[in-house]
Structure formats: structure tokens, C-alpha cells
Amino acid sequence: MTEATIPEEKLQEMYRIMYTIRRFEEKLYTIFLSGEVPGTIHQCDGQEAVAVGVCENLNQDDIITSTHRGHGHCIAKGIPLHEALAEIMGKKTGCSGGVGGTMHLYYPEKGIYGTTGIVGSGVPVAVGLALGIRYKGEKRVVVSFLGEGAVNQGAVHEAINLASVWKLPVIFVCENNKYAVSTPINETSCLPDVSERIKSYGIPALTIDGNNVIKVYTVTRQAVERARASLGPTFIECKTYRYKGHSRSDPAIYRSQEELNSWLKKDPLPRLRDYLLKRKTTDEAKLREIENEVGLTIDRALTFARKSPQVNPREIANYVFA
Amino acid sequence: MTEATIPEEKLQEMYRIMYTIRRFEEKLYTIFLSGEVPGTIHQCDGQEAVAVGVCENLNQDDIITSTHRGHGHCIAKGIPLHEALAEIMGKKTGCSGGVGGTMHLYYPEKGIYGTTGIVGSGVPVAVGLALGIRYKGEKRVVVSFLGEGAVNQGAVHEAINLASVWKLPVIFVCENNKYAVSTPINETSCLPDVSERIKSYGIPALTIDGNNVIKVYTVTRQAVERARASLGPTFIECKTYRYKGHSRSDPAIYRSQEELNSWLKKDPLPRLRDYLLKRKTTDEAKLREIENEVGLTIDRALTFARKSPQVNPREIANYVFA
Amino acid sequence: MKTLTIAKALGQALSEEMRENRNVFLLGENIGFFGGSFQVTKGLIDEFGVERVKETPVSETAIIGAAVGAALMGLRPVAEIMYMDFIVCCMDQIVNQAAKIRFLSGGKLNVPLVIRTALGANTHGAHHAQCLEAWFMHTPGLKIAFPCTPYEAKGLLKSAIRDDNPVVFLEHKLLYGKKETNLETGQTFQRIRSLFSVPEEEYIVPLGKADIKNEGKDVTIIATGLMVYRCLNVAEDLAREGIQAEVIDLRSLVPLDKRTIISSVRKTGRAVVVSEDQVTAGVTAEISAVIYEEAFDYLDAPVQRVGALDIPIPFSPLAEDYTIPNKTRIYAAVKKCLERN
């Protein structure tokens, strides 16, 4: 599928979800500052095109595993916003009953098998999910998101190798946002492109502009087809950038304003918006409508989460064992 | 340095050590069967050219880390045979006082920083040793031996990446003997050459005939020079073969007789022997003399080990803490 | 009824469960044609093929990760980690993923997964000897089984496979091949001898039930795995002196059968806890703490802990024997426990 053949509704849907993620993260930022979010959050604003471009290729029963920076992935895969927000706020109505939090979002009903607090740890699990799919003879696929920093975890290498040898239906999507907390990739790898490192597993591995949602969408599409056709895994490195600090306590002073500015110019949201307007199939009014709707949905979700009861500590021990 | 310029004495020395390793492993085999060796042993006969071709480039204060199949590496690096044998037999006079055994041979006096029972675990340690050398501004180098199976350990990838980023004076020598216990490499990797997998770290990585000691010697020489010149690590994959089963309890029925035969034809010992004889600088008598001497040395070492006292269990608790 | 080795009994459990339930499959190093380092999976690949007996690279983390993911898909993987020492390489997937996913998903997801692993000292040195079960007892979300006879090995493994939680399944290297015919004889081995026979009919041994391997009223000896045999040997000697030792085989460390332990200790007033792992912060620490907590007023003497010395397991056979609990040390501990009135 090329850019030209993506249906209009699909493009609008992508915009809607990217916009949802952006607004979700912004809202979170506000309520974090007002003290409504315990712990910390790792925000993904700036990286929306990866989550959306990838997940728009997936069916509801396809599967993702995510990272610590996973709100976007989960939203793109369909997590109900109110349950996500409630979880991130530690409320009983959260998708994990409030015991997980931002780094432990699970929503199996939509194929979401977890954000995780241990860098790289979702990748071996994803390979296992893909093994399960193959074992059962199903045609589902798994996408495993990881950061470029996670590529330095041995677990990731073991897992990718296994997926390669077993030709499993899994796609590794690496969000290369240049930094692992404060450390730029050039201090932790001799090669500028992560995909170069992964070619060594004998699987297709490519690097693309992760802020171009259409590019992400079309490239992922091929990988998904490959996986569904039992041709094995693909690794897609998406170059992108996070606008905020690593987590809420990080002012990100290790980056220059210029660098940030240069990426703000490549902001995936206005890029898609302008593209839609230029094609003239969508007009400003339509986009405004989408934006307003998203705003309302997020407000409703927040109201829900705020009104939700606290966790009852006496009940959670039941979660440990089946 | 090319083949032609290797001094005669060096070649004879290589033969002597390769022959020592072979006889050492044969003797071990015998005394294992007679019940004198506790536990198990992982023998390296067939792989002598790697150990010797590599270590003949090293100075006494250069360093190696080894594997579970490490007798050859340690002998090539100069471990006193009697202390090695005593250790493998669990005697008090062993180089680790009898508490280590075959998989825990240390001989820092000769730069031997351990065989290990955990596949791949010597590689991160080797990188640390190289870091130590660089930190102290010394010109020593580290060689880390590993099997092709060990390349599937995440630890190895983390370590090689670190060595690459930090340009450390370490050489990774991979003995690709095709099997990890019973599992052939084609079942665990999509690429036939391990070196292909390691190129992804942006370091020189090559594959050579590991049964050709001269080749191993000359290729390693370059890597050592590179390391000493602070140009960073090299990865050398040596294709080779072990004649015996994985460990003493393995009859190796997963391999065909033909395969074994084809490798016996490439036996590194007769290859070097014939080469020496053909050059006519060494004659049969000289080689016999070497062989006899080696035989006697090993016999003496065995007598020593046999006569050595058992470990006194009451003394070993002192080894735990400095 | 047929007498079997533990290795064979485990193989039977695997093949029966695999026949019964297509969702059960195996993965691990050298478990295919080779049959696994201890020959437990020997022959299974012939019956079940490479998709159900999956040979892996030397990648412990990927093995457990693959098993966790497959379990999340509703399968019932049985992963083999060749030696428990190598489990140290995949702690993260076990502790942070397998053990926690159910909890972290608010109880939505199950991880029905078995990790079989061989433990115990057998003169292979410090990287092939460790007993690390205390780490897993300390990790909420994991169950732990540790059989010492063929009957129980088979029955417990079946329970483990059918359990909807991750189970760490411990197999002692020196017990795999143990035969009824070379068992120590005598009264105290009666029950254990019977457990070398495995019936044709289907049965299970539930997780969480300890077994009294020898009844007695004078002192309670609590043990697992190989140590059960050593304790029975000691009980034999004690019997000759007129002392009746009750020997309890825990069989599961999680869930722990506190009932059986406590009611025995309340009866005897004395307890010796024996485990092959190092004493400090090990299995014996927890078991003895439990005894004090629930039978303090019944105790006539302090609980004696017998475990490995707090040193890595040495290679020398003499030193190894000195390090892990042997008959002499267990006997001495029991005598010490009995000393006090």
C-alpha cells in the first residue's frame, strides 16, 4: 500500500488517535503537577506517529507489548481512556485495579500485554506471545515496542534471535528518540542506526522517519503482511523525539533548545494535519470537530477517574495467585 | 606478519603446546574413566589450534578469560600442568586449592582469569579487565574465549557493545565448533557465521579456519596489535570441532561419523606436524623429542597430582572473604 | 505398579500431560533428540515433534520470556533450565514478569508456566551446585515444588502443569537415577520405598501438601529433596537408640504446608530443619521462623537449622561433603535438639 491509497477515513482516524495521545499526555502533565498522579510518568508527546502508524495496521486481536513510555501505544491499540487514566492515578477502576500504574498497563481485551518498568523486558514476552500464536495456528501478529536504549539489554538480543530462528510473527518497533534518560545514543553504540545492529539476526531491519505517520503506517503494513504470511519477524527503527523530559522529574537540560526546536518543526501532528488539509478531502471544520470530540472524551475520562474510588488494599492479595 | 616470517622456534613451540594440550586431554580421559576425576570435564581435543594460535601472541601479563572447555586455553597461556591437573582432580595443591575444579581454573600469575561454568559469563569480565588495563594506562590486552553457543547469551552482547563503545583492548575469540552440547548452530542462528552477527557492533569481525594454527596466529596478531594501539576490539570466529562429546557423559550420537571423520582429516596437529616436516627445518627426530618431553612432563604432573593431599575442608572458609 | 526412576517418572508426567492437553509443550536447551542433560525428555520429541519439544539456543532469558508469552496466550509451557545455577541468568523474566503479571494485570491474566530445573551438589563445582529456592520463596507469585521420589515427582509435575500459576519445579541431580534397588533399607525407608512404584492409573500429588516420610514422637525433622534421604538415614540411627524421629518431606515450599509442620512440632516439641541451601537467609530460616511463630509454646528446645555452610559449593568431593548437610551434621543437630529437657 502506498501513501496515495490510504483511505481518507483511515487518515482521519490516525489523526484522531494521534491527537488523543497528545491531549492525553498534556492532560496528564497538568494533573501530575496538581498532585493527582502518584509516582512518575514517562510521556510520549512527539512520538505519536510511531504508536499510531504501527497500531493502525493491527486488528483488535493482534497484540502489543510496550515500554515504560507506553501511553501512546496503549491508546493506539484501543485502551479505554478512562480505565487507563484511572490506572495511572492509582484508582480501583483502573484497568489493573489500580495496583499496576503507568508502567503496568494491561488490557488483554484489546491485545495489550503490558507496559513494563524493566527496560527491554517486554521483548522476550512478545516473542513468547508470537510463539503462542504460531503454536495455535492463528494468524495474529505481535508488535513489541522498545526504545533505542533497550537495544543494549541482553534480553532483547536473546529474544530477537529466537524470533528470527523460529520465524515468529512478531515485529519489533524501536522508537529511537536519541536518548536513554540523559544518555545520547552515540555514547552507547558505535553505529548511528539501531537497525544496523539488528540486521545481524538475518531479518529485515530498517530505519525510517518515525515522525511521518504515513511512512510508519506503510512500512509496518509490509512487516505485518510478512508476519501474517509466516515469513518471520521484521525490525523497524523509527527516528523520533520526545518533547518532555525522560520522566516528570527530568528537566532535560542535557538537550539543547535548538535540538528540541528542530524536532518541534517535524512535529507529527501538524504534519498530518497539514497533509490532510492539503489533500482537501478533509477540511478545517472536520478536524476541529475531531479535536473537540477528543477533548471531551478526555475530560469525561478524567472525571471518571477522579470520581473513582481508591483501591481497597484488603482485596488485592487475591491478584497474586490464580 | 605472514606465514613465511614466523620463526622456526615459534612454530616448534606452537607444536609443543598443541601436543601438550592433546596429550593432557587424552590423559584426563583415561584418569576420568579410572575414577580419579570428580564431576565432569569438557574436553577440547581437536580445538588446540585456536588456543595456541591465539595465546602465542600474548605476553605473560596479557590476560585471558576462558569457558567451560578451557584446558587448552589455560595450557596455552602457561598454567603449570601439575597445578591444573591437581585442581581438576580436586586436590589441595591445585591452582585454586582444589575448590574450583575444571570450570574454575584461575592463574593470575600467568594472566588466566578463569574458566567458568556459566556460558558467556567470562565475556563481561573480560571487558572489565580490558577497562582496567586502559584505566591504568597499560599496554596489555585481554582475550576472551567463547563458544558459538555463548553468542546466544545476552550478557555477551551487552559486553561486546560496551567494549566497542569504549574501544577497549579486548579480543573476542569464538570457537565455533558447530555444537552447543547437542544443538547445531543452524538451529539457533539464522546466519551461518557468528562473525556476521558481531559486525553489528561496528568492530572488525572475521571468520577463519580455526584448525589452521598459522592462520589463527597471524590473524590474532593483527587483532592484538590493534588492541595495543588502542584501536579497540576485534572479534575472531574460528571454525573448529571437538572430537569428544560435550562432556564426559555425552557419547555425541547427534553427530555423524562422516562429519567427525571429515574433521579428523583437518586435525590441526598432523597439519602443523606435516607442515614443519615439509619445510625441512624441523625433522622427525626433533618432533619426537618434543613429543617425548611433553609425555614426560604430563606424567610428572600426574604423579604430582596423584600424590597431592586432599583438600582440608576446614580451611576453605577463609577463601570467601578477603 | 512399576518401579521407576525419577527421571522416567518425570518423562511420563510430561508425556501424559502432553497427550492429555495439546496446550502443553516443552522448551529448553538440548531437550530434543538429546533428551535433556538428565534424560528426562528422552524420546518425547519422537512422539510429539519439534513444535512441542522445542530446542532452544543457550538463551535462558529468551526461554523464560518465550514461556511467559506463550502462557499468556493460554498455552502451558514447561521450560527447562538445565541447572538451577543458570536460572541466575534469567531472574528478571521469572521475578519481574512471570511472578508479577497476574498481580499487575489486576488478576486478569494467568501465567500457567512450569520451570523445571536441576539443583544440588554433585561435585561439579560452584556453578553447577546451587540451591536457590529461597530466592523464589521470597518472590510473591511463584509456587515451588520439590519431590524426592518417582511417585511424587510424577504426581507433582502433573499438578504443576495443571496449575494456573508459575511453578518452579526442582529436581535434585542425585535423585534422578536413584533406584528402589539401591535404596537404604530399614524401617524408616518403608514409605519412601513404596513411592518408587508408580501406578498405571492417572493420579496427581497436590501442591502444598507435605508428606510424613517417617512417623515419630520425639523430634520432628523437616527436609526437602536429597536431604529427606539423609534425614531418614539419621532417623534410622536414632531409632536404634530408641528415639523416634518424625521426618517430614515438605514437597512444596510454596504453598507451604504449615499445618503438617506445626502439628508435628506441637506433638514432638522439637524440630530440626534441614535444607541443602546455605543457612543464612535460606529455607531453614523461613521454616524455623514459621515454627516459632506457630508453635513457640510447644517447643522444648530451639529449632536447629542445618544447611550448607555459608560458602560457595567447593569442587573437592571431601570439601563438598563437608559443606552441604551430611549425616554427621544432621545427626549432631538432632542430638543437640534432644539434649535439653
Next chain:
Amino acid sequence: MKTLTIAKALGQALSEEMRENRNVFLLGENIGFFGGSFQVTKGLIDEFGVERVKETPVSETAIIGAAVGAALMGLRPVAEIMYMDFIVCCMDQIVNQAAKIRFLSGGKLNVPLVIRTALGANTHGAHHAQCLEAWFMHTPGLKIAFPCTPYEAKGLLKSAIRDDNPVVFLEHKLLYGKKETNLETGQTFQRIRSLFSVPEEEYIVPLGKADIKNEGKDVTIIATGLMVYRCLNVAEDLAREGIQAEVIDLRSLVPLDKRTIISSVRKTGRAVVVSEDQVTAGVTAEISAVIYEEAFDYLDAPVQRVGALDIPIPFSPLAEDYTIPNKTRIYAAVKKCLERN
């Protein structure tokens, strides 16, 4: 004398040792310009440069491996593992290499290495909350330090760096920034308040010496880290009731200062052990076993263990507080211990 935070005191210890001994260097994630997740290494890169403050990839195994190798070369690396939960990713290098090399080399090689790591629950969820020190207590060859005040943090870290063995150095997240000015007040906090001041002169605090944070004759409360504060709070309440609780801060788990523990328990006849890790097979199991072994005849009541519930640490702040030992639970345990005559 100057009052400091623990984060600053640790930073001082590092910089002083680095000045003193060129062989001391640091490695870890984001420890350079960024100063580490908890700002302990802030500014050190300016003074010591990139070769001595080495920023690493997110590769915990490589970090520890690099530290082990460097230590074998005679250096004194101080490795930072950002959160103790991530230590689960590098257990092999710690347990099978760092802890065992001295032993396995027959005492020839030393591994003078410090692993600093942050532990404890602070509402970040189950992957950022674990207290895994019991695993390391159970691993022969490792020492473990766990300070709770700036004075002790600095002094213990210096001892750890100078020690010729691998030391796991525990830093509680909620204590890094604690200020003398927002300390709980009252009698029982007297000693602890004094330990927020750090002298200009060189000093160390030896490994293996517990500290009595509050003297008392009625009951002994033993704790580490954050729990020391909670226990002192409880002691405060008890004091109001006329009960004098002796609060012992272990400071090191290995070596364990059994002398201080035992002589206190012999005096009071009652002991409560409090630790933030999960109860089962945790720190409290070992400490209580030690108490029984060495003070059985002096005990007027069973030792009470207070630890985290045996569940992963939940995210919800309410649930987290319920899970790890809080004042209410500690108080209740002490009262239970005092109940019996």
C-alpha cells in the same frame, strides 16, 4: 559539622575516596552530567572527568561485568544500578562472578567492588520498589550495607569502597533527600538527628556494626533503612505509654552484628524484627532465626516479624502503604510481643 542529605553525603564519600585513591572510579547509567537518578553523583564528572565517572548503556550485566573485571585488575569500581529492581537483570555477574571469584581462585583474587543501588517503595509500582537484600544475604561472598542517615551513609560508603570484597550498598529512595529540619521530633530521634551532621574531618563507619538508635529495656526493635524511622516513631508512642523500646539499626546485613542484637534481646527478652522486604524467606526470617538460636532462653515471647505482605508492591499509594510495614503494623507487632508475660 554540617547537616547534609544522604544524597549529598554519599556524593562526598565518593569524591573524597576518588581524590584519595586514583583506583576508585564510578560507572553506571546516567551518572555523568545528569548526576544519577537520585543526584548522588551530581558534579563528580566535572571534577573527575569521563574516565572516572563512566556513563554506560542500559546494560546492567555489562556494568557489573566491567566492574568485576576492573576490580580484578586492582581498581575499586563503584557501580550504580539505578533501582534494585534492575539488579534482577545482572544477578549472574553478581552472584556467580563477583561473589564467588575470590573463593574459586582459592583466595588468590580479590574483587573490591561496590554496587550502589536504590531500593524501597515510593509509589512507582512493582518494578521500582523491590527490596531484594535477602537474596544477597543468602549469597556467600557479598557484604551488604544499608545506612539510614547522612553520617552513616558517608562513613559506610567509605568503608565499602575500601573493603576488599564486593559490597552491595543499599540506598533507600525516600531517605536520599530527607532533611534534619523535617525530621520527626522527640526524644527517640535524638541520636538520629545528630547523625544528620557530618564532620569536616575524615571518618568511616565500619561494616558489620549495628547502631542503637534508641535505648530501652522493655523490647528490642530491629530494623534497617526507612524502617528505622518508622520504628522510632513507634518507640515514641510507646514511650508515652511508659514502654522503653530499644531500636537497633543493623546498618550492615553482612557481616551481621549478632552481638549487638543478642545482647539487647537478652536484656529485653522481647524482639520485633522489621524490614521492608516481603516476610517470607526475607530478612526478618534470618534475623529472627538468629535471635532464637542465640537467645532462646531469654525470650519471653515469640519474636515478631514485620515485613511487606507477600505480594508484589502495588502502585496505589493506599495499597502500597498497606503492603509495606507502616506505623500501625509495627506498633501492633510490638504490642503483641509485649502482651505475654
